[in-house]
Ligand SMILES: Nc1ncnc2c1ncn2[C@@H]1O[C@H](COP(=O)(O)OP(=O)(O)OP(=O)(O)O)[C@@H](O)[C@H]1O
């Protein structure tokens with residue numbers, strides 16, 4: 001039994017946990033009202049009944065005593081008619097007095113207010129007790145009655161018995177309890193109205209917030225909550241609005257980066273096609289023509305009789321072959337610097353820079369590499385990407401900076417390749433570069449793909465410094 005009550009309470013609590021906040025508030029108000037109201041009714045009932053019983057007993061004693069003293073003479077005179085009149089007038093004048101009667105020493109009723117015959121049982125239910133107040137509670141047709149026995153002339157002439165009804169006091173108690181219940185219901189209804197309004201006031205913005213969250217979840221960031229309050233909900237709404245703005249910004253940035261990346265990939269593919277065309281053209285226009293020329297010269301060679309002429313022709317053929325070899329080497333180097341694969345990063349960069357320094361009269365590049373990185377080999381992917389970053393940075397210096405000097409540093413620190421390319425030229429505003437320019441984007445992407453990063457510091461008129469690191 002106890003177990004089933006407990007499990008019923010647990011299941012009610014579980015259900016209550018899942019209902020809406022408004023129902024929760026209403027439930028709690030009703031619960032609190034019952035929790036306060038029921039003990040109040042209980043204690044009022046107990047206190048009032050105790051007080052009332054005491055008062056009724058005292059009242060019956062007072063009436064009994066008065067009737068006892070008033071009836072002495074009538075008894076002595078045997079004036080039973082006057083005696084009965086006295087009793088009846090007392091009952092008439094007091095609404096709580098239900099009956100009164102007098103029994104003589106022999107236990108015979110000599111006067112009573114009962115017109116339709118005296119109820120014989122009544123005599124036995126109570127009798128005078130000299131030691132304590134003999135008041136007993138009895139059940140009658142009129143409801144509960146306090147029957148009190150009071151002696152006449154110390155019991156020598158008999159006993160007066162009076163019955164005081166509890167009806168009026170019970171009605172008083174009921175009306176008091178009814179008033180308390182009405183006040184409780186009023187208070188509960190008022191509390192329910194107030195708490196529902198508060199719940200509505202709290203819930204409406206929370207529902208709006210939840211709708212807004214769902215919109216953000218489905219990817220539409222153009223939501224703005226119009227909740228102007230300075231309380232916690234207002235703070236939450238303001239923070240939500242800030243969050244939606246930054247999410248929108250982040251999404252736009254992400255989309256822009258995606259577009260840049262797509263653009264980059266397209267351009268890389270286009271560049272590869274261009275490169276293939278260029279190689280095909282170089283092979284066709286230069287190398288194939290050179291070979292055709294050499295073939296003709298060799299064909300002519302067999303018709304020569306003069307050894308001197310033959311020697312001269314062979315020397316020219318040899319020179320043509322050297323040129324043809326140069327063409328092939330250049331093509332091969334532009335595709336993948338062989339020295340990078342054979343000798344490693346520092347050697348390849350050194351050879352590339354030597355080449356530039358040799359070819360350009362008024363431009364100089366200094367290359368500094370630390371002891372740790374020299375002669376050290378890295379993953380092929382790292383070597384080619386670092387090489388391409390330096391190549392692009394240097395070609396930007398040559399093409400855009402108007403500087404006649406560039407400085408390159410390469411080294412290893414804290415398990416990373418650290419590099420920089422610096423010039424003292426015009427510099428540029430990073431925010432203003434065209435979306436079609438892919439050199440800088442490509443350099444950054446290469447560094448990021450290898451788990452590193454690349455940062456550019458440049459200001460118009462103040463030169464450019466590119467720093468990058470690649471973890472090893
Ligand atoms: N060292 C530099 N000094 C001055 N301006 C530079 C430098 N590096 C880059 N810039 C500027 O930044 C722009 C973007 O460079 P980026 O390398 O991305 O593209 P690009 O060199 O114009 O074209 P490409 O895609 O062929 O590399 C350049 O057009 C130039 O205006």
Ligand SMILES: [Mg+2]
Pocket residue numbers: 392395396438439440
């Ligand atoms: Mg460039």
